[in-house]
Amino acid sequence: MEACLTVKGPDGQLVPGYGWVFPAGNGIVNVGVGALSTMRNFSQLNLNTMLDSYMAQVGPAWGLGTFVDRPKAWRLPMHVECRSGPGWVAVGDAAGLVNPFNGEGIDYALESGRHVAELFVAGPGTVHAAYDALVRREYDPFFATARRFAWVIGRPRLLRFLLGIALSTGFTMELVLDIMANLIDTERRTLAGTLLDIGGRALSPLDPILMRTQESAPSELRARIDASR
Ligand SMILES: Cc1cc2nc3c(=O)[nH]c(=O)nc-3n(C[C@H](O)[C@H](O)[C@H](O)COP(=O)(O)OP(=O)(O)OC[C@H]3O[C@@H](n4cnc5c(N)ncnc54)[C@H](O)[C@@H]3O)c2cc1C
Known part of the structure; x- marks a missing residue:
């Protein structure tokens, strides 16, 4: 690949x-x-x-030749506010569990499905509250930081600057890959984890701007995706 x-x-x-x-x-x-x-x-x-x-x-x-199928476009949901309620829970894409750093969502879909099954076995009556607490604790901090970072690299100059650092050595490339792919060992203190923590806190003042971007994006985006199909 x-x-x-x-x-x-x-x-x-x-x-x-x-x-x-x-x-x-x-x-x-x-x-x-x-x-x-x-x-x-x-x-x-x-x-x-x-x-x-x-x-x-x-x-x-x-050695690419011609298309065997028409290109298709799709939107990856990277933030969903309401992910569970009495009698229902959303997992995977439906819960917005897609890594904003790289668009990966397969492992989060499988993981969140497994969590729900385990919580259901442990206590069918409390699944929705327990799942909500688990997602807030285990996933939200990383996803919030990744969304802030995604906003930052949307500025061309910052993107060029950060790519220059990220791709400068093998060490920085591996570090960036660990952060982007969420391959961070939470059991011990690592450089990737520390950088993610510091970056997340430093970028948190961006949250009000991000909220406005998210509110305005979906309808405009849907129209653009439909147009490109
Ligand atoms: C172009 C592209 C590339 C991607 N590349 C990667 C990648 O490299 N790595 C990665 O980790 N992630 C990748 N993703 C994201 C990943 O595909 C999704 O995050 C993941 O598939 C989410 O799994 P899910 O089960 O939540 O949803 P889905 O895989 O979308 O499954 C939902 C299923 O529900 C079905 N469905 C919908 N409505 C109904 C209904 N009313 N009744 C019955 N069935 C219904 C759908 O047909 C679908 O089969 C990519 C996504 C796209 C679009």
């Missing part, structure tokens, strides 16, 4: 997001791009053009 953090838009500017290519069997590959809707000028970004630009970048190395 190849993942690229330096995907450029048609204007040659870095886009906060990433591109991927992986083999899907029978000589077919899955190729795609993702971008953060919190980036500056997101309304002017055309995902089809961004995909073309990424395919031009990786096409020769992968």
Whole structure:
């Protein structure tokens, strides 16, 4: 699999997001791009053009041919306020459990489903309150920090600056990967965990701006995704 953090838009500017290519069997590959809707000028970004630009970048190395299917676009839910109530709980994407650093949601979907099953076995009558407490404790702090960071890298200059640091050495690349993929050992004090804590606290004043961005984004985004299908 190849993942690229330096995907450029048609204007040659870095886009906060990433591109991927992986083999899907029978000589077919899955190729795609993702971008953060919190980036500056997101309304002017055309995902089809961004995909073309990424395919031009990786096409020769992968020997890419023509599309076997029409490209499709989808929105990843990265924040959901109401995740459970009496008689119901939401897991995975329905609960907004998608890592804003990298768009990963498969492991969170499986984990949250397992938590609900275990809580149900332990006490069917208290699942919703127990699950709500567990998500707030185990997931919300990391996701909140990641959303703040996603807003920051939506500014092109900051993105260039931070990418310059992140990709400068093997050590920083591994550190950034640990933070982005939430591979942080919570049992002991690590550099990745400390940086995440400090970053989260330093960026917390951004929360009111983030709330406004989230309130205005969904309808605009849905219209843009429908238009690109
Ligand atoms: C392009 C793309 C690339 C991604 N890449 C990665 C990646 O590399 N790594 C990663 O970890 N995550 C990735 N994700 C995110 C990941 O796919 C999701 O976070 C994950 O699949 C969420 O699992 P889920 O079970 O919550 O939801 P889903 O996988 O969406 O499952 C929900 C299911 O419910 C079904 N459904 C919906 N409505 C109804 C209904 N009314 N009745 C019955 N069934 C219904 C749907 O058809 C679907 O099968 C990617 C997402 C996208 C869009």
